[in-house]
Amino acid sequence: MANFDIQHIKNIVLVGHTGSGKTTLAEAMAYNAGFLSRRGTIEEKNTLADYTDLEQEKGKSFFSKLIATQWEGFKINVLDTPGSDDFSGEIIGAMRVADCGVMLLNAVTGVEVGTDIIWEYTDNYKLPMLLAVNQIDHESADFDATVQEAIQHFGRKVVIVQYPIHSGASFDAVIDVLHMKLYRYSDTDGTVAVEEIPDIHLEKANQLHQELVEAIAGYDETLMERFFEQGSLTEVEMKEGLHQALIHHELFPVFCLSGLKNRGVNRLMEFIDHVCPSANEMPNEITIEGKAISCNENEPTAIYIYKTLTEPHVGDLSFFKVLSGKIRVGDELTNENTGQVERIHQIFEMVANKRNSVNEMVAGDIGATLKLKNTHTHNTLHAKGFPVELPPIPYPESVLTRAVESTIKGEEEKLSQALHQLIEEDPTIKIEVSPELKQTLIHCQGELHLSVIRWKLEQSAKLHVQFVAPKIPYRETIRKAAETVYRHKKQTGGAGQFAEIAMKIEPWYDGIEEPKGYPIRSSESIDLPWGGKLMYYNCIVGGAIDTRFHASILKGIMEKMQEGPLTGSYVRDVRVLVFDGKMHSVDSNDLAFKTAGMMAFKTCFYQADPLLLEPYYHILIHTPENLTGSLMSAIQTHRGVVEGMDAEGHFTKIHAHVPYEAMDDLGKEIRALSQGRARFTLETGGYQPLPFEIQKQLVKDQVHEIAEV
Numbered sequence: 001m002a003n004f005d006i007q008h009i010k011n012i013v014l015v016g017h018t019g020s021g022k023t024t025l026a027e028a029m030a031y032n033a034g035f036l037s038r039r040g041t042i043e044e045k046n047t048l049a050d051y052t053d054l055e056q057e058k059g060k061s062f063f064s065k066l067i068a069t070q071w072e073g074f075k076i077n078v079l080d081t082p083g084s085d086d087f088s089g090e091i092i093g094a095m096r097v098a099d100c101g102v103m104l105l106n107a108v109t110g111v112e113v114g115t116d117i118i119w120e121y122t123d124n125y126k127l128p129m130l131l132a133v134n135q136i137d138h139e140s141a142d143f144d145a146t147v148q149e150a151i152q153h154f155g156r157k158v159v160i161v162q163y164p165i166h167s168g169a170s171f172d173a174v175i176d177v178l179h180m181k182l183y184r185y186s187d188t189d190g191t192v193a194v195e196e197i198p199d200i201h202l203e204k205a206n207q208l209h210q211e212l213v214e215a216i217a218g219y220d221e222t223l224m225e226r227f228f229e230q231g232s233l234t235e236v237e238m239k240e241g242l243h244q245a246l247i248h249h250e251l252f253p254v255f256c257l258s259g260l261k262n263r264g265v266n267r268l269m270e271f272i273d274h275v276c277p278s279a280n281e282m283p284n285e286i287t288i289e290g291k292a293i294s295c296n297e298n299e300p301t302a303i304y305i306y307k308t309l310t311e312p313h314v315g316d317l318s319f320f321k322v323l324s325g326k327i328r329v330g331d332e333l334t335n336e337n338t339g340q341v342e343r344i345h346q347i348f349e350m351v352a353n354k355r356n357s358v359n360e361m362v363a364g365d366i367g368a369t370l371k372l373k374n375t376h377t378h379n380t381l382h383a384k385g386f387p388v389e390l391p392p393i394p395y396p397e398s399v400l401t402r403a404v405e406s407t408i409k410g411e412e413e414k415l416s417q418a419l420h421q422l423i424e425e426d427p428t429i430k431i432e433v434s435p436e437l438k439q440t441l442i443h444c445q446g447e448l449h450l451s452v453i454r455w456k457l458e459q460s461a462k463l464h465v466q467f468v469a470p471k472i473p474y475r476e477t478i479r480k481a482a483e484t485v486y487r488h489k490k491q492t493g494g495a496g497q498f499a500e501i502a503m504k505i506e507p508w509y510d511g512i513e514e515p516k517g518y519p520i521r522s523s524e525s526i527d528l529p530w531g532g533k534l535m536y537y538n539c540i541v542g543g544a545i546d547t548r549f550h551a552s553i554l555k556g557i558m559e560k561m562q563e564g565p566l567t568g569s570y571v572r573d574v575r576v577l578v579f580d581g582k583m584h585s586v587d588s589n590d591l592a593f594k595t596a597g598m599m600a601f602k603t604c605f606y607q608a609d610p611l612l613l614e615p616y617y618h619i620l621i622h623t624p625e626n627l628t629g630s631l632m633s634a635i636q637t638h639r640g641v642v643e644g645m646d647a648e649g650h651f652t653k654i655h656a657h658v659p660y661e662a663m664d665d666l667g668k669e670i671r672a673l674s675q676g677r678a679r680f681t682l683e684t685g686g687y688q689p690l691p692f693e694i695q696k697q698l699v700k701d702q703v704h705e706i707a708e709v
């Protein structure tokens, strides 16, 4: 591709609900750029963007793709994205490097769940946005209704730049109220004839033109004055006004398209060329330290890695945006995050999975490089003496957890490497190796996300895996005091073992007073690594037990606390007093006291009204208000407790806590009840008593399990 300067590069992210036509539009844009002799389709499984087996098999996008296109002297880097919220990582990553978005609205179905959800992200980033009402060629398309819905959802900043004169199969012409021309498409190769607007359409076109002028003037004071003086604005003024309004996320111009028939696409590309902002016109990137990076090719070089992808037989591709300066083959850049100096061996312009080698790329452009040694997504690389680092992208917390297991022995090591690769490619996945549960947990964004994880493990890494429900990290504790005298005595031939301990255990809680009625010699307060406390008191008088044996007793207690008497879960919040005992001059030793400590603790524990605690999540549900009632009942059905509610426009935020054990089912119910419209985030809460019936069952199961071993 020719060299483009910073002003002639536009980075555009295509976003929208699954099926709105993003991938098909990207195909038409690449075709119009002259990169394809024939446009592929989703149905034929041959689009540029959906090139993975999985995407072709399922007929939808799961990963973001970079497709460099061009139109009339401008380079347009198109970032195609998936539509489902399960892939928010891919969507947000692409949005992070785009300077403008095109939100596709399906003219048949209007504003959908994905549209609303993704809109929220674009709003957070204040990303300039165009709206494209797509699929106007569909027989059930309704442009007006779709625009009305867009206004309801996104407000009055939505302004019409184009409308179709027919929709359905006869869709072949668009009236553009910015240019005040009619664009007629005679074929599906994008060929367009620009005509005067016929008289019968003039009244509507004039009215929409006036509305557009007023919207633009309403945004800018100088333009408003101009508008009052002249009664209108020139096309140049309108374009400049729109340009500024886009940059400030103040107006959302509406276009109409058929991506499939390649109608309206080149006019959209023309608008992107001349009105959408380039990277250097957007607010400066700000480093972690608050320093502005000016997007200027004459500054020192800095690049930001927004995505990492392992391509089979190729290696790790790092996708970057040039923040400032120029990146050249042979450059040595320092990774500010890892300290590694990386040599840039190759630079690629990407057209989906096709790589075109180039020698350099200027600030504002997006590309990829290969085989960096120690560089990951989110890292900033820079020229020597220009230490800059962009803050990491905040991703949503996970909403679904599954344990992953190898089903074939000997693959464990490979699985662990593949999991490492997974998180390298997808920052919305978290892997946790839980020594407590003896499980490897995958925290992810939903069922669909999990199916992609499975595909990566099975198809790419060729592993055999299964996903199972994560075990619940219960805790054990006690509700009342109990005491015992335990004697450990063993006589086996020569040296025997002897230890006797009098022990009392009590529930511990924050602010509890010191024990009364015992002579406290020393005490130890242990913050347990799994939460809660153990307080140990040495209350021995008259040297009944040697001081040196307390460490062993405590060790015994701790061992039992790590594998609780009821279910083998961790024990928490107990205080232990050792107030008497006996020793034997020969047979008493560390091991004997450790065993006695463990057994005394266990005996007391059973008598101290033991209780199982279950972990719960704080859940925050964001739901359309009309679903509030049914979601509240769903929470209660799943043993959750609603803690509060806030109204937020047409949405309600419900705060609740829900046991881990019930969260999977509740999550499914929330999705089913709301058809994906309600979303939730989870945060680890504390522990709460488990209802007695469930505890009884769990303890019974545990006893069976032990008996079976």
Ligand SMILES: Nc1nc2c(ncn2[C@@H]2O[C@H](COP(=O)(O)OP(=O)(O)O)[C@@H](O)[C@H]2O)c(=O)[nH]1
Binding pocket: 016, 017, 018, 019, 020, 021, 022, 023, 024, 025, 041, 042, 043, 059, 060, 061, 083, 134, 135, 136, 137, 138, 257, 258, 259, 260, 261
């Ligand atoms: N009639 C019609 N169908 C379209 C159009 N654009 C996409 N489609 C179809 O809509 C479906 C989803 O398209 P796709 O590009 O995968 O949407 P994405 O999920 O947003 O990427 C496919 O069956 C496409 O053939 C269009 O402009 N008109």
Ligand SMILES: [Mg+2]
Binding pocket: 022, 023, 024, 060, 061, 080, 081, 082
């Ligand atoms: Mg797609």
